Amino acid sequence: MSDVAIRLEGLGKAYRISGRNNADPRIRYGSLRDSLAGVFRRSPKLTAAGEAADLFWALKGVSCEVKHGEIIGVIGRNGAGKSTLLKIISRITEPTEGLGEVHGRIGSLLEVGTGFHPELTGRENILLNGTILGMKRAEVLRKFDEIVAFAEIERFLDTPVKRYSSGMYVRLAFAVAVHLEPEILVVDEVLAVGDAEFQRKCLDKLRAIGGDGRTILLVSHNMSAIRAICQRGIVLHRGRIVAEGNVNKVADDYLAGALGTEHSDRAVETGSFAVEDISIRSLDGPVIKTFDPVEIVVEVTARADIQDPALYVAILGADHQRMAGLDSKDFRTFPPLRRGERATMGFHIDQFPFLPGAWHLDIQVGDGAEFVYESVGPPFGFDVVATPVYGGRQIEGLHGQVGLKAHAITAAD
Amino acid sequence: MLTNPGLTRCILNKRQLATHQHPVVLLRPPGRFTRLNLGDLWEYRDLLYFLVWRDIKVRYKQTALGAAWAILQPLLTMIVFSVFFGRLAKVPSDGIPYPVFTYAALLPWQLFAYAMTEAGNSLVGSQNLITKVYFPRLVIPVAAVLGGLVDFGVSFVVLLLLMIGYGITPTIAVLTIPLFIVLAIATALAVGLWLAALNVKYRDVRYTIPFLTQFWLFLTPVAYSSSLVPAKWRAIYGLNPMAGVVEGFRWALLGRKEAPGLMLAVSVIIVAALLTGGLYYFRRTEASFADTI
Numbered sequence: 001m002s003d004v005a006i007r008l009e010g011l012g013k014a015y016r017i018s019g020r021n022n023a024d025p026r027i028r029y030g031s032l033r034d035s036l037a038g039v040f041r042r043s044p045k046l047t048a049a050g051e052a053a054d055l056f057w058a059l060k061g062v063s064c065e066v067k068h069g070e071i072i073g074v075i076g077r078n079g080a081g082k083s084t085l086l087k088i089i090s091r092i093t094e095p096t097e098g099l100g101e102v103h104g105r106i107g108s109l110l111e112v113g114t115g116f117h118p119e120l121t122g123r124e125n126i127l128l129n130g131t132i133l134g135m136k137r138a139e140v141l142r143k144f145d146e147i148v149a150f151a152e153i154e155r156f157l158d159t160p161v162k163r164y165s166s167g168m169y170v171r172l173a174f175a176v177a178v179h180l181e182p183e184i185l186v187v188d189e190v191l192a193v194g195d196a197e198f199q200r201k202c203l204d205k206l207r208a209i210g211g212d213g214r215t216i217l218l219v220s221h222n223m224s225a226i227r228a229i230c231q232r233g234i235v236l237h238r239g240r241i242v243a244e245g246n247v248n249k250v251a252d253d254y255l256a257g258a259l260g261t262e263h264s265d266r267a268v269e270t271g272s273f274a275v276e277d278i279s280i281r282s283l284d285g286p287v288i289k290t291f292d293p294v295e296i297v298v299e300v301t302a303r304a305d306i307q308d309p310a311l312y313v314a315i316l317g318a319d320h321q322r323m324a325g326l327d328s329k330d331f332r333t334f335p336p337l338r339r340g341e342r343a344t345m346g347f348h349i350d351q352f353p354f355l356p357g358a359w360h361l362d363i364q365v366g367d368g369a370e371f372v373y374e375s376v377g378p379p380f381g382f383d384v385v386a387t388p389v390y391g392g393r394q395i396e397g398l399h400g401q402v403g404l405k406a407h408a409i410t411a412a413d
Numbered sequence: 414m415l416t417n418p419g420l421t422r423c424i425l426n427k428r429q430l431a432t433h434q435h436p437v438v439l440l441r442p443p444g445r446f447t448r449l450n451l452g453d454l455w456e457y458r459d460l461l462y463f464l465v466w467r468d469i470k471v472r473y474k475q476t477a478l479g480a481a482w483a484i485l486q487p488l489l490t491m492i493v494f495s496v497f498f499g500r501l502a503k504v505p506s507d508g509i510p511y512p513v514f515t516y517a518a519l520l521p522w523q524l525f526a527y528a529m530t531e532a533g534n535s536l537v538g539s540q541n542l543i544t545k546v547y548f549p550r551l552v553i554p555v556a557a558v559l560g561g562l563v564d565f566g567v568s569f570v571v572l573l574l575l576m577i578g579y580g581i582t583p584t585i586a587v588l589t590i591p592l593f594i595v596l597a598i599a600t601a602l603a604v605g606l607w608l609a610a611l612n613v614k615y616r617d618v619r620y621t622i623p624f625l626t627q628f629w630l631f632l633t634p635v636a637y638s639s640s641l642v643p644a645k646w647r648a649i650y651g652l653n654p655m656a657g658v659v660e661g662f663r664w665a666l667l668g669r670k671e672a673p674g675l676m677l678a679v680s681v682i683i684v685a686a687l688l689t690g691g692l693y694y695f696r697r698t699e700a701s702f703a704d705t706i
Binding site: 008092096100108110133 | 459463471546548704
């Protein structure tokens, strides 16, 4: 037996753009009335070009191979074809062209709570939902207690789920789904549910499933989840695979492309300097991550003779409160500048401490000898990209602004 | 993979996985030939069971009368028919008391009408399942059809009480009842499959179903006897499979003299043809349900 779990060759899926509601481009259907009318009167045929223009290729020429035991993250913007790909792999829809092979029992989790019936109790919905997701009845019964414990709904097992809080509902739905243990698991953007604590539980469970040598295909916009769980990443853009490889590398490149470079593109003039460029970059990759070594560099031209050039950099939070500041005078003196001379000033930060999110730089330049610092325009924004700072848990600002290099200890250590 | 710290465990597990053969599923564009492949219906029998169970459980939830509705519907219809057709219009009932005569026909008719309606609307009603999970779509209309059997069972008890009340003892022919139930179910499924698959594409079907049910009721000998139809036309009358089912029911339960043989034969052939066609049409179109619905 080969160890290939999924092999795709030139897979494509086209949808019609026009209102006609048949997705299969080779069959032309309209409303029943149109079809009946068409028997008597030929409706104007589309030309080949018109026909092609009417098609939207949600996926085109997708080829890849996934081995058993691999955990793959599928990355891409909305509309890049991620969900379509998962739907084809899980047989919900058929491709328009190309071929695919899936070796092994596949379970797909494209939505939390598919098939839940509000009138039925938690107990009944576990059985129903489990079989809908492809488990056998005996299998659901065997895992029943585990599912209930995972969802933490013991007391409400015999309450109709329409009386559940939305948190309970989601927990139960997810609990059933993660106990589905097929050889290949396809998961679409379902990690975005529940509170932070429950999300961590779900991530751990997914990781455990992966650790069992099962294959997982995961779509998520939550980059830290993808980085925490997956080994390999695939980037889809407009229905095509544009990058594939180590998940961290692929995710960094994707984010760098999506965010643009962290350069201010304005040339700004203050009284004594013309600022050509401001940049902030990580020395570890194309995007800035918490604890990366980071350099902030400002390129200037002196507009007058400067005795003691100095640089002040403040890092501001989302609402522009000052989180940290660095003054070059605290570290060293820069050589004096003549009028018209170019210079580069900057800081190297060993471990950039701020958590994933949106941040701003406030830059001031001046002459230290005269104690005059001038602000360089409005603060300049940059992003610290989502990474699993604390082992894969999505933090969402629950833990403040700053990451700490830490580990948990106990007396037994 | 090589950087995975759990490498050895992975390999072990891979070996375990390798010991049993993985089923291979091919993903490819819809082909020109359609295979019925009813085997996967069996594969998904647990799902079928739970969908039927869900429909039954949920049907009379939050109703004041609950399962009494299963009895009330045929009972009230029977009373109206008895008053207007039996008493006022004096429709002949082959020597059987009119209430029993029409109730025995209403049972399979309502089973059929309910099952066909439910099946016809079943796919559209299960939109969220179809676009999010894979399973043989055939499970949905089949479950919808089978869900009608419980109501049928409940109202069947009422028929037995009526028969006792009117002192009617069935002959040995009563043993053929299951066959007629199967025929009624098969008819509902045959029509329901066509309707369900067409409904995905043309929502016109939803508005067609109530009319269809109404017309079909007039074409079926529920309120009257098929003996009103001239003998030479009876075989043609059998083209309506429900005519065969309803007369079969009366024959099996109420001890009418002659079996509706020829009419029944025509009905069976028609249902077989409709059902095969429906299954093929359903299978052929099911791949695009998720895109079209």
